[in-house]
Amino acid sequence: xxxxxxxxxxxxxxxxxxxxxxxxxxxxxxxxxxxxxxxxxxxxxxxxxxxxxxxxxxxxxxxxxxxxxxxxxxxxxxxxxxxxxxxxxxxxxxxxxxxxxxxxxxxxxxxxxxxxxxxxxxxxxxxxxxxxxxxxxxxxxxxxxxxxxxxxxxxxxxxxxxxxxxxxxxxxxxxxxxxxxxxxxxxxxxxxxxxxxxxxxxxxxxxxxxxxxxxxxxxxxxxxxxxxxxxxxxxxxxxxxxxxxxxxxxxxxxxxxxxxxxxxxxxxxxxxxxxxxxxxxxxxxxxxxxxxxxxxxxxxxxxxxxxxxxxxxxxxxxxxxxxxxxxxxxxxxxxxxxxxxxxxxxxxxxxxxxxxxxxxxxxxxxxxxxxxxxxxxxxxxxxxxxxxxxxxxxxxxxxxx
Ligand SMILES: *[C@@H]1O[C@H](CO)[C@@H](O)[C@H](O)[C@H]1NC(C)=O
Ligand SMILES: *[C@@H]1O[C@H](CO)[C@@H](O)[C@H](O)[C@H]1NC(C)=O
Ligand SMILES: *[C@@H]1O[C@H](CO)[C@@H](O)[C@H](O)[C@H]1NC(C)=O
Numbered sequence: 448x449x450x451x452x453x454x455x456x457x458x459x460x461x462x463x464x465x466x467x468x469x470x471x472x473x474x475x476x477x478x479x480x481x482x483x484x485x486x487x488x489x490x491x492x493x494x495x496x497x498x499x500x501x502x503x504x505x506x507x508x509x510x511x512x513x514x515x516x517x518x519x520x521x522x523x524x525x526x527x528x529x530x531x532x533x534x535x536x537x538x539x540x541x542x543x544x545x546x547x548x549x550x551x552x553x554x555x556x557x558x559x560x561x562x563x564x565x566x567x568x569x570x571x572x573x574x575x576x577x578x579x580x581x582x583x584x585x586x587x588x589x590x591x592x593x594x595x596x597x598x599x600x601x602x603x604x605x606x607x608x609x610x611x612x613x614x615x616x617x618x619x620x621x622x623x624x625x626x627x628x629x630x631x632x633x634x635x636x637x638x639x640x641x642x643x644x645x646x647x648x649x650x651x652x653x654x655x656x657x658x659x660x661x662x663x664x665x666x667x668x669x670x671x672x673x674x675x676x677x678x679x680x681x682x683x684x685x686x687x688x689x690x691x692x693x694x695x696x697x698x699x700x701x702x703x704x705x706x707x708x709x710x711x712x713x714x715x716x717x718x719x720x721x722x723x724x725x726x727x728x729x730x731x732x733x734x735x736x737x738x739x740x741x742x743x744x745x746x747x748x749x750x751x752x753x754x755x756x757x758x759x760x761x762x763x764x765x766x767x768x769x770x771x772x773x774x775x776x777x778x779x780x781x782x783x784x785x786x787x788x789x790x791x792x793x794x795x796x797x798x799x800x801x802x803x804x805x806x807x808x809x810x811x812x813x814x815x816x817x818x819x820x821x822x823x824x825x826x827x828x829x830x831x832x833x834x835x836x837x838x839x840x841x842x843x844x845x846x847x848x
Contacts, residue, residue, distance in 0.1 A: 508567060508587070509567050510569075510641055511586070511587070511638050512638065512643075513560065513572050513588035513643050513645060514572075514588050514591075514693075515572055515589070515590040515592050515645045516612065516645070516648065517592040517646060517648040517699070518648050518650060518651055519535075519553045519594030519651075520558065520650070520699070521559065522535075522553060522558075522590075522593055523560070523561075523571075523572070523574050523590045524573070524577040525590070525592060525593040526595070526609065527551045527576075527577065528576040529608040530608050531606050531607030532607050533607065537794075538794075539798040540552065540792070541555070542795070544815075545557070551574065553808075553812040554813070554815055555781075555814055557815050557818055557819070559699075563822050564588070566840075567843065569588060572588040572590045575618050582629040585622055586626075591618050591619060592647070592648075593611075593615065595607070596610055596611050596612060596648060596651060597650075597651035598648055598681060600612075601656070602651045603654075612680075613684070616684060616688065619688075620691065635692075639693060641695075642693075643695045643842075644697065645697045646696060646697065646698045649732060649736075650702065653732075670731055675735060681736070682739055685698070689750060695843070696751070696752045697825065698740055699757055699825075700733035700736055700737070700754065700756045700757045701733060702729070702757045704726075704729060705723060705727075706776075706777075707810060708777065708779040709789075712788030726758075733757075733758050737756065740753070741754070753834045753842060754834065754835050764830075765806060773806050775804055776807075777807075778805065779805070779808060780805040780809070781798035781799070781802075788810045790810075792810070803816050825838065826838060
């Protein structure tokens, strides 16, 4: 297939542009793969771009820390350290970020967790693999998110290495151990239970697993039962986090990728119509998740778990784009081909001159301007009600019971 050929060509191109990623050949199969800080230290030279991105917050923090688990919607540099095609450590990524440099964020500027960290009075959270490993650097939070990762272990593995959901939770367990060593069991439990966990994962299980019909999955599961399966895995993982004293969790729903430039190109959308069959799957997943999260919140004592429906909020932005200041809802700012959705964003020449009137930055990811709106909606539903049963501001403002 032409696409496979293209993917091979691009991977050759990428390994030429980023030869250092070849030096990091971890075994990809097997559950043991979860690089620890010390392993990374011994292999990778410390060229951490992320360390320069911390911004001092003005207010005193509302919570001690923000911990982040997920995929490319919130990866802030994990994949810079992995041998993968899914990377954003080159311009034009980051060109509108605070440092105007690429960091690994899949965006021209900030990702939602950057805006939310500032809302919480915290500095930007840096990636687990990109920091020094000192407890002082992790005390305001750690970002474990890895582009390409899904809920299913092998989702996204055709892109190269990633840190899957279970591996990210394993890395968090390591962080927790370090906290215990430095502040004692009680201190660590106290810090974790007061901190916010942000979980944004699942889209790659559609993009790289279900929609590609991996292992004949479309014959074995209808979209509805596939979403039930994914949701039950999330349910189990949140319970595991709860056992590690996690109490405040934000679970993000999935975005309307049926409107993403990649699928608009692949399904040959006419006149910029979104691909409804894909959006229907996402809508179903979000529906299942919303009710599951509600039940889970009732089941786990003293927990505060909220679900934020990215789909509804994003569709509101697309529909009312003019009032939000967007005049291009279908074309990526950076990419090539129809809707600029055919080839991923590889170089500055492939990008539009000003991303601020675009909804889509590249073939799958929204612009900084959209991330700002989504973050506002997670915080307090400023533009549209997005989170259930409450918004993040109400969650962190709650008195301990
Ligand atoms: C999925 O793949 C299987 C073979 O692996 C094939 O028999 C089936 O028709 C495919 N389903 C769809 C909907 O393409
Ligand atoms: C959007 O507006 C900018 C200037 O404000 C203009 O240059 C651009 O052509 C417009 N794009 C579309 C798709 O109308
Ligand atoms: C992009 O356009 C917006 C308004 O359309 C403007 O406010 C902003 O300064 C522009 N940014 C750049 C980098 O030119």
